[in-house]
Amino acid sequence: MSFLEIDHVSFTFPRHDKPVLTEIDLHFDQAVITALVGPNGSGKTTLTKLMIGVLRPACGEIRLDGRPLVEYSLGEIGRRVGYVFQNPDLQLFCGTVAEEVGFGLANRGCQRETVEERVAFYLDYFELKDYGGVFPLHLSQGEKQRLAIAAVLANEPLFLVLDEPTVGLDAYRKRLLEDYLKKISRSGRGMVLVSHDTAFVDRVAERVVILENGRVIEDSGRKGKAADEA
Ligand SMILES: Nc1ncnc2c1ncn2[C@@H]1O[C@H](COP(=O)(O)OP(=O)(O)O)[C@@H](O)[C@H]1O
Numbered sequence: 001m002s003f004l005e006i007d008h009v010s011f012t013f014p015r016h017d018k019p020v021l022t023e024i025d026l027h028f029d030q031a032v033i034t035a036l037v038g039p040n041g042s043g044k045t046t047l048t049k050l051m052i053g054v055l056r057p058a059c060g061e062i063r064l065d066g067r068p069l070v071e072y073s074l075g076e077i078g079r080r081v082g083y084v085f086q087n088p089d090l091q092l093f094c095g096t097v098a099e100e101v102g103f104g105l106a107n108r109g110c111q112r113e114t115v116e117e118r119v120a121f122y123l124d125y126f127e128l129k130d131y132g133g134v135f136p137l138h139l140s141q142g143e144k145q146r147l148a149i150a151a152v153l154a155n156e157p158l159f160l161v162l163d164e165p166t167v168g169l170d171a172y173r174k175r176l177l178e179d180y181l182k183k184i185s186r187s188g189r190g191m192v193l194v195s196h197d198t199a200f201v202d203r204v205a206e207r208v209v210i211l212e213n214g215r216v217i218e219d220s221g222r223k224g225k226a227a228d229e230a
């Protein structure tokens with residue numbers, strides 16, 4: 001059993017005829033970094049939204065940790081799967097940068113000192129420590145992107161889905177993100193990374209899935225899996 005399983009999933013937006021995703025079969029394991037790539041409009045973001053239950057498949061099934069996703073509340077999914085939005089503006093909602101990073105931990109009932117320690121760590125790692133008291137939407141695009149990632153990572157979710165996380169990051173900050181994602185994966189947590197950044201994908205991903213017109217046209221991980229099952 002894989003941590004996140006997508007079986008025969010198709011999806012069409014309401015009041016549209018053409019399906020955005022057709023017959024998707026993908027299983028994602030813990031400790032593996034999978035890149036999801038493909039042209040604009042191929043359905044990558046839609047697929048990630050199905051993975052976190054924000055959208056529901058028209059047919060097929062998605063299972064998280066062995067249980068159908070429809071049996072979880074969005075909060076239960078959110079505690080297991082961290083999601084970094086393609087547009088950080090849609091994700092940030094707190095009054096200050098520090099609150100944004102600590103929100104999930106505080107909400108889970110972590111002790112104040114623990115929350116403060118972790119917030120300080122993530123603000124430092126993502127070079128936001130001078131902005132702790134700033135209103136998140138007043139940050140630059142790159143800073144917002146780093147904050148959105150820091151806020152999700154601070155929750156230490158079991159699995160991560162990141163939609164275009166390197167947009168707005170310079171080379172040095174991409175390298176920091178790369179180091180951190182690899183560290184997370186070594187700690188046994190898996191992730192799906194949507195990215196147009198081929199250099200970043202080459203360095204970080206262990207498996208690459210290519211989506212085109214809502215179908216998986218290539219999956220570098222599939223060969224190994226098929227061989228195992230044979
Ligand atoms: N809310 C929506 N309503 C209708 N169509 C949408 C919506 N969101 C995305 N689409 C369409 O679905 C297709 C896939 O979009 P998306 O998943 O965002 O692709 P990608 O992330 O690969 O660029 C595109 O044709 C897009 O226009």
Ligand SMILES: [Mg+2]
Nearest residue numbers: 044045046086
């Ligand atoms: Mg997208």
